[in-house]
Amino acid sequence: MKKGTLLNSEVSHLISRLGHTDEITISDAGLPVPDNVQRIDLALCHGVPDFIRTVQTIMTEMKVEAIVLAREFKEVSPEHHELLMNVIDSEEKRTGEAIDISYVSHEEFKQLTQSSKAIVRTGEFTAYANVIFKSGVVF
Template identity: 50%
Template sequence: MKKIGILNSEISRVISELGHMDMIVIADAGLPIPLHVKRIDLALKEGIPSFIETVETVLQEMCVENAYLAQEMESASPTKKGELIAVLPGVPIKVITHEELKALTHQAKAVIRTGEFTSFANVVLEAGVIF
């Protein structure tokens, strides 16, 4: 049994297989997920697991070069946006429309679906390199 880090085998595998500029998405419970993209469904019930908790856990193992979030998050979920920015220190954040974010999901290696019920609580994480 794995002793430390992410215990979810699908998330651990996806992160270990990422190359430079590959993307994963951490999503609220309502974001549409393209059929051809790997869905890692963690949603158990409303709020479990939370969006921020999931982002924090993924960031422990993933080198992130850029993060993309929807501009609609500012007006619909400003508190959640602030929490997200706080857990991404030093990571450039690119604000795009929600439609552009949904388009990026088609390029993602995986979408991790959380139990988050906050509107627009989604982020696309672009992998960096550790060297």
């Protein structure tokens, strides 16, 4: 049995296949998944698993060099946006490396997800709780 934090075999496999600058999206329950992008559906019911815990868990296994967020997330769901920023800040402090953060419109965000290797769908019901992670390198 896997000893690490991340137990989901599909997500673990996804992360193990990432190269530098590859992208994955972690989404709320409502983000549309393009037909050409793998869907890894973790959603069980309203709020399970939640967005923040999913982000934290994935970041234990994935080197993230940049993130993309919809501007609407910061405006419409400021409490969840702040929780995400706290997670990012903690990761930056832990690694000593900055993570680039950029904002786009929600419509542009949905277009950008077409380049993701996969979209990991959570049970989150918070509006615009979506993030694109760009993979870094560990050396």
